[in-house]
Structures are given as structure tokens and as C-alpha cells.
Amino acid sequence: MNERRTEISEFGEFGLINHLTKNWPMFRKESLKAVGDDAAVLDSSDQITLISTDMLVEGVHFDLSYSPLKHLGYKAVVVNLSDICAMNGEPHQVLVSLAISNRFPVEALEELYFGIKQACQNYKVDLIGGDTTTSRSGLVISVTAVGKAEKGKEVYRSGAAMNELLVVSGDLGAAYMGLQILEREKSVYQSSPEVQPDLNGADYILERQLKPEARVDVKIYLKELGIEPTSMIDISDGLSSEAIHLAKASGLGLSIYEEKIPIDNLTYDKAREFNLDPTLCALSGGEDYELLFTIAQEDFEKIKDHPHFSVIGHMSDPAAGYVLIDRNGGQHQLTAQGWDPLLKG
């Protein structure tokens, strides 16, 4: 944060938003009117519109003692773009509303908007509106994302069919391990403020927690592979919970093979260091913002060697329930609660 401290009250509500969004680049020609009128105006087309909204609350979704504001702004946008990706859509616009306490100077908001702007630039999405208001306590960020999909190509959670393959992008559990490290260093700092935080060698998993990315590339890879996903969801709450959402919405059961779950080496080692089961971190950790989707069995050959995808299981009869098959062939019941321990089936 800068040394300067400008009180928010020095700007009016409108002055503040104008100040924070000055020289803001726009990327989408359909964004006819963005910030500055009663509503944003989007030009239509023959595509369908996707809209998603998420709220981040201080003390619940983030801790400002270790979340830099610019990362927080970035993440608030990204988690919403991820929802658009999870419909097989392309995110185009965002609206960002903030409730802020006076304890924040304008420079803190500038830092937050710096992160929002970075996300807008990286993903070529336009900031088209929002609301900035006072909060009597913590910081609340509400983001609405707008996207497009070709008509008929949008993918719902409910589209999976029996025996289809369950595929996940990237790797899982890293964001959760990043959080463990940040929480540990926070408690070390609280008891011994003179000790320097030990974050060495954990860059990847810290970044997964603090500055996640939305998988806008998955749609492109699948198109290249000639694969149309049949159902899709993003992993915000952990693989187990999201897989069960997918199965429930599709009226099916599912099986996941433990050995197929993609876990990065660093995540694995850090989990062991923390005496955590790496598989449990992947199943229940959440905040990875990877995409989980189903494809037809005949697409297996097309996807099996792709570096960004792992086939981790398949859909099954609803009577079979939600099953994790461990390395020894043992079967376990997956539970909807991301945080519950696994129950032996």
C-alpha cells in the first residue's frame, strides 16, 4: 500500500468511482455503455447470455492480514469468470459492488481496483457497472459476471449420462494447502511478530490460493480436441462436493479413482508436512477453480494424454451412489460436505 492516505470522504460516491475507473480499457464492442449511467447497456446477438454472481465477505472468504488487496480484487473477478466458464461460456463483462468501511483510505481501494483491472485485462472482460457504498464493519465485494455461449452449446450440470467419463482440468488441493500455509504463518506471526514468515518454495500453492485463475482455456482445448462436454461445474468447494452436485443434477451416481486425482507434487509434499491426507485435500479443499465435466466414453482416446486434463472416473447408476475407489480397490462413500471426513462405504 502507498504511503499516501486519502480519505474516501474527499471524493463523493461518483467522484470515487470515476477516480477508480479512470482510463479503464474496454475490450468488448457489445459493451455500449458501462459505468456512469443507471444501467449498463449491452448489444445483443444471436448468442445466449450467461449471468453469475458471487459475494466475498471479509472474515468469511478472505483475511486481509494475508490477502493483499490487489490479489483480492483479482480473485473476486476470477471466481465469477470461472462460473461462466463452467457453463462452457466466454466471460465478457463484470459489475463490481463494494461495501467499504472508512478505515480504508482511497489508496487501498486503488490497490483493490488495480487487481480488478488486471483481471479485466488478462481475461479481456469489461467492467460495466457496480455500486460503492459504506460498510459499518468489514469489506464486502459482490461481483456479477456476464458471458456468452453459442446457442445450444451452453453446458449444464444436469447433462451427464450413464457411463460417461468424469474429467477434471489442472490439479487439485493446492489452493487449500496455500491457505494452510498462510494460516500457519499468521498464527506464528501473532505469537512471535519478530519471526519472518516462512513462505519459501511454496509460490505455486500460495498463488493458487491468493490469485487463482479461471479456466477460459478449457473451452478452447476441448474445441481443438473435438470434444463437446455433456455437463460441467467449476470446483469452488472441493472435488467431492462438486462431483456430487453434477451427479445429483444429472440423476446419476459416480465413481472416482483416487489414483487418478491430479495432485501437484508440491501440494502432495506440503500436505504430508502438515500431516494431511493429500487425497482429502483434493476432495474437500476447494477454491481450485478447475473445471469438472463429463464426456462421452468414445472421447477417451482424444483426451487421455492431454496435459491439462485427467480422466478421474465415470458416471454410474444412481443406486450405486457416490463412490471413491482407493489405491487398493477399496470403496468409500463420498459425502456432499466438502469438509466431512470420508465414511467407509
Add this chain to the structure above:
Amino acid sequence: MNERRTEISEFGEFGLINHLTKNWPMFRKESLKAVGDDAAVLDSSDQITLISTDMLVEGVHFDLSYSPLKHLGYKAVVVNLSDICAMNGEPHQVLVSLAISNRFPVEALEELYFGIKQACQNYKVDLIGGDTTTSRSGLVISVTAVGKAEKGKEVYRSGAAMNELLVVSGDLGAAYMGLQILEREKSVYQSSPEVQPDLNGADYILERQLKPEARVDVKIYLKELGIEPTSMIDISDGLSSEAIHLAKASGLGLSIYEEKIPIDNLTYDKAREFNLDPTLCALSGGEDYELLFTIAQEDFEKIKDHPHFSVIGHMSDPAAGYVLIDRNGGQHQLTAQGWDPLLKG
């Protein structure tokens, strides 16, 4: 509120939203998918899309000691629909996000959603998404409204031209007087809890404060009259502040005639009772959610006797500034701050 008290924790996040939106009616065929997937899905057309978002924060925008939750839910939706009306659009969908503290039982949320549902039904708008999360302190409601306008018929703040007439719908100042009464009765209650609140005969202005309506009818009346507004804004912050927004966005000055400002008799009498200037209540009070717009001079004859509209002034050269002409012909400078006293020009 009901006698029952069900803890929010008895439902999961998804269970809670499913519970609150059970049997929810849908009105728009373009709302392909609403609550229950990663994003809402809207079918497009040859119209343009309007999107607006607003955040209401407990202790800042509402006081639960006199705002019934069902009115609050209703109002949270309506203030967003009003923004769509202010673009000359028709509101079609809303997304509602809540941050709620555990001090609220499920029954309180049911009451809030009852109000949201009433607004959805009255205005035939679909609830298509949202997010429900924990708050560590007060209640925060963030609503995003989506609407449509015929391409080329959307109306911006910036469209006014020199000498065009300034018109306002309905009457002004009542919502502010409603707030004064509620604040007075709250302070009476705090000092003498045995005294019954004196709200008699103030129904209209209390309703204007607690349960405002969005002027979806203005678009219809104007069409009937054969009038196309050239610029438009809704009055959320007071006539003075909104008129100046319009003038600034259009690069013009303006004059408003005090005697033309529509003030309901009850508002007038209550203002006098509170030793407040009724004109000042109308200029600076806010929360009336009436529409302020400009029309061509030649449309004067069409609109002058309409019961829902008042021609209150005209746009002028920017050098003339923002002027209030009082009953004696005296000129005063209007200020952007809704709450500042008028300065003699």
C-alpha cells in the same frame, strides 16, 4: 416474524436457497435457467440488454428496527428495477445475493424472500440467481437487475438538448418524510418504550419510504402520448442531485421552477409539522424512485395535463448553471450534494 426459529445451519447453502426459492413462479420465457447452476442462462433476441446492480447495507441503507424484512426484500428488488426503467427499459430478471449473520433464523430469511417474491410477482421479473453467504455482522443485500430495451430506444443521461423540457413522474419528498417519521418514532420508543408509535394518517409517506415502487408505467404512458424521452435518470438521491447528473452528462445547464415541483399534500403538511421546508425535502430527500427525464419542447401540449407527470423546468446553456427559480422569481444555485442547503446564487 413467525414464532418458529429454525437455525440457518440446519440447511446447507444449497438447501437454504432451494428452501427459500421453492415453488417460485417464472414469468419470462427467455429465462432458460435460473437458480441452481453455475450461471443463469438467458436466451437472446434482437433487443439490447440492460444490467444494473445496487447494494443495501444494514445500518447504512436500512434500519431493521423499523424496516420489516418483507418490505426490505421488496425494496431491494424495486430500487434495481427502477434503474432499468431509467434507461427506458423493461426489467425482466434479478439476481439476489445476501450476506447474513447467524442471528437471523431461517424464518427471517423467509420473510425477506417473501418480499422479494412479491416484487418479482408484481413486476413479472424472474429471480435467476444469487449467492447466500455468512456475514460476521450486519445484513448486506446485493441485487443485480437485467432488462431489455428495443435497440436504439434506450435512453441515456447524456441525451438532453438545449431548451428541452424537464419532466418528473409522481410526487417528491414523501419517502424522505416517511423516514423522518420512522426516525422520530424510533427515538420516542428508545426513550419511552411504553409509548405506542404515532404513525396514524401517514400511510402514504411511510409506504413511499418502506415499500417504494419502480415506475415501469412511465414507459407505457410515454408511448401512449407519443413522446420519446431524450434523457432519463431515476430519483434515488433527490431531485437536485439527479437533475444535475442529467445536466452534466448532457453538457448543459438547467432551470427548475419551485412552484412546479410536485409535492403531495400529506408530505407538505408533515414537512411543516417537522419544521422542514417542503421544497428542500423534494430537492434533497431522495428515495422517491420517480423518473426525471427530458422531452422536446413541442411535446409540451401532449404531456401538460397528464396526471402522472409534471413539467418542472428546462435545460439551458451550460454557462447558466443549475438554477432553482423560487415562487417570487428569485434565483438560487442548485448544488450537487443532495443534503446541502441551497446557496443563494
